[in-house]
Amino acid sequence: xxxxxQGRLGxxxxxxxxxxxxxxxxxCASSLAEENTAVGWYKKGLELGGNGSFEESAQAFGQAxxxxxENTSSYLSLALMxxxxxxxxxxxxxxxxxxNLTKKDLQKNPVDAEAWWNQGVALDSLSRQTEAKEARxxxxxxYNQTLAGNPKDAASWFHMAEVLVSLNRQDEAIQAYERSxxxxxxxxxxxxxxxSNLLQSRGRYxxxxxxxxxxxxxxxxxxxxxxxxxxxxxxxxxxxVGRQEVALQAYDQCLQLDSNSESCWxxxxxxxxHLHRYNESTGAYRKAIELDPEMSNAWLGLGGALNAxxxxxxxxxxxxxxxxxxxxxxxxxxxxxRAWEAKGRTLQKMxxxxxAIEAFNRSVEVSGPVVAVSSASEAAWxxxxxxxxxxxxxxxxxxxxxxxxxxxxLDPDAWHGKGEALQALGKRIEGDMAxxxxxxxxYRE
Amino acid sequence: MKAWFSAALLAAAxxxxxxxxxxxxxxDWEKEGWAQIDNASYEKALDAFSQAIGMQPDNESFWFDRAxxxxxxxxxxxxxxAYNMALNLTENKLKRDPQDALAWQSKSVALAGLGRRExxxxxxxxxxxxxxxxxxxxxxxxxxxxxxxxxxxxxQRFEEALPAYEKVIALNxxxxxxxxxxxxxxxxxxxxxxxxxxxxxxxALKVIPASDAKNLSQAWQWKGSALEEAASLGxxxxxxxxxxxxxxxxxxxxxxxxxxxxxxxxxxxxxxxGWSEKAAYAFDNATLIDPANIQVWRSxxxxxxxxxxxxxxxxxxxxxxxxxxxxxxxxxxxAWQGLGDALNETGRRSExxxxxxxxxxxxxxALTINATDASAWLNKGDALQKLERYDSALQAYDEAIANAxxxxxTIGESAWLGSGDVLLKTGQYEDALEAYNRSIDLIxxxxxxxxxxxDALQKLxxxxxxxxxxxxxxxxxxxxRNAANPKADIQANSTAHAxxxxxxxxxxxxxxxxxKTEKEPEAARSQKDGE
Numbered sequence: 001x002x003x004x005x006q007g008r009l010g011x012x013x014x015x016x017x018x019x020x021x022x023x024x025x026x027x028c029a030s031s032l033a034e035e036n037t038a039v040g041w042y043k044k045g046l047e048l049g050g051n052g053s054f055e056e057s058a059q060a061f062g063q064a065x066x067x068x069x070e071n072t073s074s075y076l077s078l079a080l081m082x083x084x085x086x087x088x089x090x091x092x093x094x095x096x097x098x099x100n101l102t103k104k105d106l107q108k109n110p111v112d113a114e115a116w117w118n119q120g121v122a123l124d125s126l127s128r129q130t131e132a133k134e135a136r137x138x139x140x141x142x143y144n145q146t147l148a149g150n151p152k153d154a155a156s157w158f159h160m161a162e163v164l165v166s167l168n169r170q171d172e173a174i175q176a177y178e179r180s181x182x183x184x185x186x187x188x189x190x191x192x193x194x195x196s197n198l199l200q201s202r203g204r205y206x207x208x209x210x211x212x213x214x215x216x217x218x219x220x221x222x223x224x225x226x227x228x229x230x231x232x233x234x235x236x237x238x239x240x241v242g243r244q245e246v247a248l249q250a251y252d253q254c255l256q257l258d259s260n261s262e263s264c265w266x267x268x269x270x271x272x273x274h275l276h277r278y279n280e281s282t283g284a285y286r287k288a289i290e291l292d293p294e295m296s297n298a299w300l301g302l303g304g305a306l307n308a309x310x311x312x313x314x315x316x317x318x319x320x321x322x323x324x325x326x327x328x329x330x331x332x333x334x335x336x337x338r339a340w341e342a343k344g345r346t347l348q349k350m351x352x353x354x355x356a357i358e359a360f361n362r363s364v365e366v367s368g369p370v371v372a373v374s375s376a377s378e379a380a381w382x383x384x385x386x387x388x389x390x391x392x393x394x395x396x397x398x399x400x401x402x403x404x405x406x407x408x409x410l411d412p413d414a415w416h417g418k419g420e421a422l423q424a425l426g427k428r429i430e431g432d433m434a435x436x437x438x439x440x441x442x443y444r445e
Numbered sequence: 446m447k448a449w450f451s452a453a454l455l456a457a458a459x460x461x462x463x464x465x466x467x468x469x470x471x472x473d474w475e476k477e478g479w480a481q482i483d484n485a486s487y488e489k490a491l492d493a494f495s496q497a498i499g500m501q502p503d504n505e506s507f508w509f510d511r512a513x514x515x516x517x518x519x520x521x522x523x524x525x526x527a528y529n530m531a532l533n534l535t536e537n538k539l540k541r542d543p544q545d546a547l548a549w550q551s552k553s554v555a556l557a558g559l560g561r562r563e564x565x566x567x568x569x570x571x572x573x574x575x576x577x578x579x580x581x582x583x584x585x586x587x588x589x590x591x592x593x594x595x596x597x598x599x600x601q602r603f604e605e606a607l608p609a610y611e612k613v614i615a616l617n618x619x620x621x622x623x624x625x626x627x628x629x630x631x632x633x634x635x636x637x638x639x640x641x642x643x644x645x646x647x648x649a650l651k652v653i654p655a656s657d658a659k660n661l662s663q664a665w666q667w668k669g670s671a672l673e674e675a676a677s678l679g680x681x682x683x684x685x686x687x688x689x690x691x692x693x694x695x696x697x698x699x700x701x702x703x704x705x706x707x708x709x710x711x712x713x714x715x716x717x718x719g720w721s722e723k724a725a726y727a728f729d730n731a732t733l734i735d736p737a738n739i740q741v742w743r744s745x746x747x748x749x750x751x752x753x754x755x756x757x758x759x760x761x762x763x764x765x766x767x768x769x770x771x772x773x774x775x776x777x778x779x780a781w782q783g784l785g786d787a788l789n790e791t792g793r794r795s796e797x798x799x800x801x802x803x804x805x806x807x808x809x810x811a812l813t814i815n816a817t818d819a820s821a822w823l824n825k826g827d828a829l830q831k832l833e834r835y836d837s838a839l840q841a842y843d844e845a846i847a848n849a850x851x852x853x854x855t856i857g858e859s860a861w862l863g864s865g866d867v868l869l870k871t872g873q874y875e876d877a878l879e880a881y882n883r884s885i886d887l888i889x890x891x892x893x894x895x896x897x898x899x900d901a902l903q904k905l906x907x908x909x910x911x912x913x914x915x916x917x918x919x920x921x922x923x924x925x926r927n928a929a930n931p932k933a934d935i936q937a938n939s940t941a942h943a944x945x946x947x948x949x950x951x952x953x954x955x956x957x958x959x960x961k962t963e964k965e966p967e968a969a970r971s972q973k974d975g976e
Binding site for chain 2: 124129130132133166167168170201202203204206407408409410415423426427428429430432433434436437439440441
């Protein structure tokens with residue numbers, strides 16, 4: 001179930017996938033600094049981030065900050081990119097800086113909704129969730145005030161919806177997004193795809209598909225970036241409901257818009273593997289590697305597809321490339337939890353289970369808080385569970401899956417692993433229920 | 446559906462063992478008992494099985510029958526005693542003949558009933574080994590294939606059981622053909638291969654002679670249940686599948702108007718479709734067939750409550766209480782709690798409290814007789830919680846957990862869930878979280894536990910984790926009753942309603958059709974370009 005951007009980020013980021021992409025899309029709508037050059041760097045940062053070039057994107061946001069050091073959005077975007085490159089420490093510094101800026105903004109204007117919203121994001125990212133909740137509730141109050149004065153303010157409805165999502169008030173969020181769509185907001189397509197994403201997360205797939213289609217209809221052909229984003233999210237939704245063939249078409253449409261999109265190639269490669277079209281899948285992985293030879297997940301996917309088509313020697317070479325990249329990333333930053341996790345997964349594919357377990361352990365050790373984007377804890381526990389199960393250490397494996405589920409209970413692979421471990425321990429009824437849940441969550445071999 | 450499946454398999458296993466019965470009269474009593482189970486008349490079934498046991502006390506099949514029907518009535522201690530009796534009998538048989546495959550199968554079923562899973566699996570595997578030997582020597586022996594399939598299915602090795610049943614079908618064993626198709630259909634459902642499952646049900650329906658209305662009715666009823674389960678997954682064409690399920694139950698009730706479960710399932714399906722009048726008609730018919738059947742009234746009451754027709758559920762609960770009388774106190778207590786809930790929902794708070802008090806009195810009386818009755822402790826905890834006597838409720842749940850049977854049951858899960866709810870209400874959020882986790886560990890498919898965990902996480906300020914658990918609760922069927930209907934919002938607001946329909950059809954249609962839909966605009970464009 002590893003796809004594109006998700007694959008690139010590793011499994012733990014799977015749940016963050018649509019929201020991350022959406023976060024980028026939403027940031028475009030945020031108010032920007034007046035200074036033209038800072039705006040230029042900011043836009044460049046968003047573009048690079050959207051393409052998956054996180055380090056370059058972080059550099060661009062850094063430039064924007066140099067020219068406009070008072071812009072909270074730039075700091076939040078920088079922090080996000082730093083998280084994605086596995087640099088939690090520098091990310092925390094950026095979040096802290098953003099937090100300080102929001103405090104300044106709020107001193108000037110205590111009902112500045114956007115400042116409250118940004119403060120919520122910064123606090124949440126710094127694992128200060130209780131304060132984050134309070135800040136977001138203040139943002140809701142401020143938006144309510146704005147909307148009472150001007151109920152036709154589409155942008156405020158949209159932002160209100162964003163805050164409501166972060167407060168888990170999903171039904172109200174959907175209504176607020178709908179209001180922004182009804183008022184022809186410029187990001188109406190993003191509003192609709194977010195509705196789709198919310199419905200998908202609650203298993204309401206048919207409605208989610210309808211909303212994703214609406215998102216495409218609301219996004220003009222000229223807005224290539226949003227259309228690609230919508231197509232990718234629609235593709236993952238289609239995969240989740242088992243419509244791999246139709247998902248493939250969505251990724252192909254995405255590639256028609258930009259044949260150099262790494263994430264579209266990764267998604268396409270992954271779905272082709274699920275369809276057992278391994279030759280085409282290896283081709284797509286190779287295309288992604290051509291665009292970014294340092295993408296360890298592409299090498300890993302390529303290895304899997306080659307292995308499935310019986311080309312074991314080539315598969316091993318691909319795994320070795322993935323391993324080399326992960327090891328280099330670890331050398332660059334020994335606290336890069338994602339790199340440790342990628343190393344573990346690669347070693348596991350190579351059948352080196354004990355070494356894999358050690359890498360997964362290291363990943364858990366160096367991971368930041370489990371809610372952080374940079375955390376690889378869930379994926380590492382899952383990988384550890386798989387490795388332990390392969391070694392027949394069923395009790396320990398069960399415990400590892402439990403840990404993964406505790407962090408991210410929507411992971412079908414973790415429930416499937418738990419089911420297998422329980423069955424191996426002779427607990428058939430419990431095992432059967434865990435496997436059933438895995439299927440409900442979209443598990444596929 | 447799951448319980449139905451397990452029950453069906455166990456029933457099949459038990460019926461297959463019953464072939465050993467020589468006395469015609471005892472066998473007749475057994476058949477009578479199963480007919481009563483089909484009618485949900487569990488007391489009558491128990492009487493019939495007791496008659497059979499009286500005639501042949503050494504026949505383990507009758508003890509299985511007894512254990513099964515006692516379990517259906519939640520009389521766990523008596524059920525365990527019956528399984529123990531059956532186990533002793535099968536062990537004696539195996540001492541005499543260690544190659545007696547049917548005895549191994551019976552032993553496996555008895556051990557499963559006693560919660561001794563590993564030993565149960567070993568016994569079933571022994572049976573499979575013996576049948577494999579037989580099949581090695583006589584590959585055309587359909588009976589050996591049949592029993593091999595049964596044992597593999599009991600071992601939940603569904604992928605392996607499937608070819609065994611397919612072999613029975615290929616060998617065209619007329620005696621088992623219908624059951625082999627039905628078993629195949631059921632296994633395919635277990636493997637979530639619903640479309641294939643429906644086809645297998647259709648084959649079973651073809652095999653059953655038109656004159657055999659009773660079996661045809663049952664097959665239609667089972668197919669309806671399969672359609673209903675597929676619909677409940679909510680992925681594609683939910684309403685269409687549910688309508689098909691309704692039609693299947695309707696067909697079943699036409700073929701055998703005495704089939705109570707066809708009427709009840711039809712009522713449920715109609716309720717889910719929002720067809721209130723049809724639902725009421727179906728439930729009324731079920732209760733008319735046997736107005737004194739307490740199980741039918743239970744289903745009717747809980748269905749009406751579930752679909753929030755509280756006022757109509759009240760007389761149904763009252764009828765259960767009337768029918769339960771003094772003799773069936775557990776059912777009466779359950780009905781008092783249901784009645785209390787319904788009264789509460791309709792704003793009759795003081796009457797609701799009185800109903801909960803009644804339930805509490807009955808549970809207390811039961812606990813005076815047997816202080817280790819886990820089920821009574823659980824129900825007592827629920828009644829106390831509703832009466833807002835939270836400390837006592839927690840103590841009762843603790844007792845339920847401490848006295849829960851050693852084998853797998855829902856009591857532990859429900860008691861942890863109840864504890865979680867009480868702890869949440871009393872502001873003990875960390876403990877509530879732990880209680881919900883324990884509940885989820887036992888049964889991860891209960892949306893109430895995930896919703897409870899969500900609330901506890903929210904209270905603890907762990908909003909990110911709460912968003913995941915809320916999603917999971919939603920996927921498992923939790924719906925916020927107070928929330929607006931976002932689907933309606935989208936439809937009302939969207940200018941692209943027709944487009945939505947296309948998207949829906951496209952995602953749920955077969956790949957070929959979907960491809961056509963996707964390609965159509967392109968084809969249309971090139972035509973236009975050509976012009």
